[in-house]
Amino acid sequence: MAQAGHRSGIRLGHILGIPIYLHTSWFLIFLLITLSLRTQFTSEHPGWTAAQHWTLGIVTSLLFFASVLFHEMSHSVVARHYKINVRSITLFVFGGLSEIEHDAPNARQELNIAIAGPLSSFFLAGCFWVIWRFVQGNQMVTAAAKWLALTNLVLGIFNLVPGFPLDGGRVLRGIAWGVTGNFMQATQIASSAGRLIAYLLIAVGVWQALNGNWVGGLWMAFIGWFLLEAARESFAQVALRDTLADVRAQDIMAHDIPTVTRDMAIDEYVHEVLRTGRRCHIVTGAGAPVGLVTLQSAKSVPRQEWTNTSIQAVMVPMEKVQMAAPEEPALSILERMQAADINQMPIVSDHHIVGMIGRDAILRVLQTRLQAGHLARS
Numbered sequence: 001m002a003q004a005g006h007r008s009g010i011r012l013g014h015i016l017g018i019p020i021y022l023h024t025s026w027f028l029i030f031l032l033i034t035l036s037l038r039t040q041f042t043s044e045h046p047g048w049t050a051a052q053h054w055t056l057g058i059v060t061s062l063l064f065f066a067s068v069l070f071h072e073m074s075h076s077v078v079a080r081h082y083k084i085n086v087r088s089i090t091l092f093v094f095g096g097l098s099e100i101e102h103d104a105p106n107a108r109q110e111l112n113i114a115i116a117g118p119l120s121s122f123f124l125a126g127c128f129w130v131i132w133r134f135v136q137g138n139q140m141v142t143a144a145a146k147w148l149a150l151t152n153l154v155l156g157i158f159n160l161v162p163g164f165p166l167d168g169g170r171v172l173r174g175i176a177w178g179v180t181g182n183f184m185q186a187t188q189i190a191s192s193a194g195r196l197i198a199y200l201l202i203a204v205g206v207w208q209a210l211n212g213n214w215v216g217g218l219w220m221a222f223i224g225w226f227l228l229e230a231a232r233e234s235f236a237q238v239a240l241r242d243t244l245a246d247v248r249a250q251d252i253m254a255h256d257i258p259t260v261t262r263d264m265a266i267d268e269y270v271h272e273v274l275r276t277g278r279r280c281h282i283v284t285g286a287g288a289p290v291g292l293v294t295l296q297s298a299k300s301v302p303r304q305e306w307t308n309t310s311i312q313a314v315m316v317p318m319e320k321v322q323m324a325a326p327e328e329p330a331l332s333i334l335e336r337m338q339a340a341d342i343n344q345m346p347i348v349s350d351h352h353i354v355g356m357i358g359r360d361a362i363l364r365v366l367q368t369r370l371q372a373g374h375l376a377r378s
Contacts, residue, residue: 002291007010008081008293009021009022009023009024009026009092010022010024011091013173015069015073016073016077016080017090018073018075018076018086018088019087019089020069020088020089020090020091021088021089021090021091022090022091022092023090023091023092023196024378025092026065026091026092029092030061030065030086031155033061033064034054034057034061035057036056036063037054037056037060038054038056038057038148041056041143042148042206044143045143047292048139048140049361050297052140056143056144057067059144060144060147060148061237061352063148064148064151065091067121067148067151067152067155068095068096068155069089069091069092069096069117069123070120070124071095071096071117071120071121071155071159072089072097072098072117073089073121074116074117074120075100075113075114075116075117075167076089076098076100077116077280077377078112078113078116079098079100079104079113082104082105082109082112082113084100084102084104084109084113085100085101086099086101087099087101087102087304089101095155097197097222098116100113101165103183103238103241104174104228106177107174107175107177107178107186108174108178108233110170110173110174110177111170111171111174111175111176111178112174113168113170114168114170114171114173114174115167115171117159117167118156118157118159118160118167118168119156121152121153121155121156121159122152122153122156124148124152125148125149125150125152125153125156126149127175128146128148128149128152128161129149131145131149132145132146132149134195138345144238152368153293156162161197162190162193162194162197163194163195163196163197163198163227163231163237164187164190164191164193164194164231164234165194165230165234166194166227167195168198169193169231171193172189172190172193173186173187173190174186176189176190179243183238183242184238184242185240187235187238188235190221191231191232191234191235194227194228194230194231194234195231195232196336197224197226197227198224198225198228198231199228200222200224201220201221201223201227202220202224202225202228203224203284204217204220204224205217205218205219205220205221205222205223205224206221208220209221217346222298239370240331240366241331243366243369243370244329244330244331244334244362244366244369245329245331246366247329247330247331247362247365248326248327248328248329248330249324249325249326249327249328249329249333249355249357250326250347250355251280251330251346252330252357252361252362252365253326253347253354253355253356253357253361254355254356254357254358254361255355256353257282257346257353257354257355257356258276258278258280258281258282259281259282259283259284260272260281260282260283260284260292260311261283261284261285261308262283262284262290262312262315262334263312264309264311265306265309265310265311266298266305266306266307266311266313266314267306267307267311269281269293269298269311270295270298270306271297271299279294279295279296279343279344280292280293280294280295280343280344280356280358281293281294282346282356283311283315285312289318289353290312290315290318291312291315291316291317291318291321292315292316292318292321292344292346293311293314293315294344295314297314297315297316298311298314300314301313301314321346322336322340322342322345322347323345323346323347324336324345324346324347324348324357325347325348325349326347326349326354326355330357330362330365333345333357334359334362334363337359338359342359343358343359343360344356344357344358344359345357345358
């Protein structure tokens with residue numbers, strides 16, 4: 001699955017310069033798959049020892065997730081071929097997620113990036129099938145190869161289901177984009193298909209659970225629920241990007257720049273925040289900006305020390321402050337704020353601070369434009 005996202009989890013390292021992460025949910029699915037494989041191998045090969053059953057279960061599980069990683073790397077390699085940056089790949093409970101910096105600029109690239117994953121799974125299914133059918137003399141190797149061949153085949157087919165944001169949904173979006181010439185309309189078509197597939201999975205899962213297959217039914221319903229939420233979130237992200245596409249920092253920044261001197265006591269600064277309602281200030285020293293202070297950073301000092309501690313002790317030095325240019329897109333600034341967990345950013349032009357922009361200002365513009373668009377359509 002290839003989409004924009006927020007990376008999190010345990011960092012494993014790099015492959016082709018792309019950071020690889022393990023989400024904490026991966027450990028749950030790894031355990032469940034290993035237990036399932038151990039049970040299957042015990043049933044199919046009762047003559048093996050318990051150590052062989054467990055060892056092959058663990059090795060096959062690891063090879064399965066290596067297959068998922070290969071699937072995601074295929075998306076990423078094609079994306080990078082088109083000069084689209086891949087920030088990371090994360091393995092989690094439902095497989096893998098490639099965090100691609102932005103959507104493809106045209107329908108053909110979208111289609112090629114999306115189809116690369118399922119094709120890679122079919123390629124692996126073929127490789128494991130050859131091992132299963134033609135490698136003789138080692139039952140453990142052929143047993144693992146058989147399971148991996150069938151599983152990669154199912155993985156490839158499942159990802160071709162035309163439900164956004166699955167690969168098949170992105171293939172559908174690429175086709176619809178090519179036909180309609182409208183990215184938003186194509187996204188809406190693919191997202192609607194994704195919600196329909198999700199509702200079908202939930203309905204079938206509930207039906208199976210009510211007819212005795214509790215584990216399989218609830219798992220299918222859970223996958224449906226996940227796809228439903230993913231389809232909604234993915235469409236919301238595209239709608240957000242479309243709504244803020246032409247908004248720049250200079251369009252919504254505040255031109256008045258609140259400043260305080262670096263020798264001001266934290267107690268005095270908190271009173272200044274309460275008086276003005278401004279929660280972020282540029283700190284000056286000898287008439288020049290030396291840092292940035294917020295109400296949150298002031299709160300890092302115990303209340304009883306506010307009177308005797310200057311804001312210089314808690315400010316972020318200017319060289320560490322994230323800044324934006326007046327022409328930078330508001331969406332890019334919002335994404336940087338979310339990644340760094342900050343709410344304000346100075347706007348700098350020709351080495352001078354010319355304004356301030358806050359996350360709340362960007363969100364207000366987003367809300368206003370969405371409401372205006374809704375009124376225009378009604």
